[in-house]
Amino acid sequence: xxxxxxxxxxxxxxxxxxxxxxxxxxxxxxxxxxxxxxxxxxxxxxxxxxxxxxxxxxxxxxxxxxxxxxxxxxxxxxxxxxxxxxxxxxxxxxxxxxxxxxxxxxxxxxxxx
Amino acid sequence: xxxxxxxxxxxxxxxxxxxxxxxxxxxxxxxxxxxxxxxxxxxxxxxxxxxxxxxxxxxxxxxxxxxxxxxxxxxxxxxxxxxxxxxxxxxxxxxxxxxxxxxxxxxxxxxxxxxxxx
Numbered sequence: 222x223x224x225x226x227x228x229x230x231x232x233x234x235x236x237x238x239x240x241x242x243x244x245x246x247x248x249x250x251x252x253x254x255x256x257x258x259x260x261x262x263x264x265x266x267x268x269x270x271x272x273x274x275x276x277x278x279x280x281x282x283x284x285x286x287x288x289x290x291x292x293x294x295x296x297x298x299x300x301x302x303x304x305x306x307x308x309x310x311x312x313x314x315x316x317x318x319x320x321x322x323x324x325x326x327x328x329x330x331x332x333x334x
Numbered sequence: 335x336x337x338x339x340x341x342x343x344x345x346x347x348x349x350x351x352x353x354x355x356x357x358x359x360x361x362x363x364x365x366x367x368x369x370x371x372x373x374x375x376x377x378x379x380x381x382x383x384x385x386x387x388x389x390x391x392x393x394x395x396x397x398x399x400x401x402x403x404x405x406x407x408x409x410x411x412x413x414x415x416x417x418x419x420x421x422x423x424x425x426x427x428x429x430x431x432x433x434x435x436x437x438x439x440x441x442x443x444x445x446x447x448x449x450x451x452x
Contacts, residue, residue, distance in 0.1 A: 223375075223376075225376075227376075230374075255440065257441075262445065262446070263445050263446070264338070264424050264426070264443030264444050264445050264446055265377070265424070265441075265443045266443070267440035267441065267442075270440070310376060310377065312377075321367075321379050321382065321392060321393075322379075322441065324369075324376040324377040324378070325376050326374050326375055326376040327376055
């Protein structure tokens with residue numbers, strides 16, 4: 222049973238528009254969330270994270286929102302650029318999971334120019 | 335350059351023929367881990383190591399072995415590979431655990447090893 226779910230396998234967005242990638246989790250013990258980005262033939266790279274004491278974290282064009290009551294987080298990319306086309310993984314961590322991250326299945330983002 | 339290096343990048347083998355995938359990091363990281371990526375399942379942890387001579391099972395350890403004799407190296411061993419181990423494998427390291435909970439501890443990944451077992 223997947224504890225971190227990314228229900229959209231893929232997303233296509235026009236360049237300059239907003240990309241919104243969604244992630245749901247089931248375990249209320251998760252209290253730290255991360256997004257990783259993966260290009261073909263490369264390993265995932267860390268993008269942005271958020272602690273459960275916050276509901277929003279921004280880093281340039283990337284913003285992560287956390288809704289603890291809904292057990293939902295989202296990654297917003299504004300404006301989207303063709304170079305953002307990649308697979309995005311959501312991951313979660315909790316005190317009882319201190320030595321591991323639990324990953325979602327990933328969402329393929331395609332930004333069209 | 336700070337990096338995690340995996341070898342080989344591609345490997346095709348037959349059922350039952352022992353193989354080793356090497357992983358090395360040059361960042362003096364304490365924590366190292368192996369993941370496999372399969373369609374629709376994301377990244378699943380196989381084994382991890384908190385430090386030299388300290389290893390533990392992840393979520394899908396069956397059919398795999400690891401060792402951590404030196405801080406920089408964390409090889410993944412498949413004693414008797416089977417077709418269900420055909421996958422994309424990633425090695426990763428982090429300065430410390432718990433993961434991702436401080437700016438110092440995001441996971442750094444290698445570029446992956448695509449393994450096919452026939």
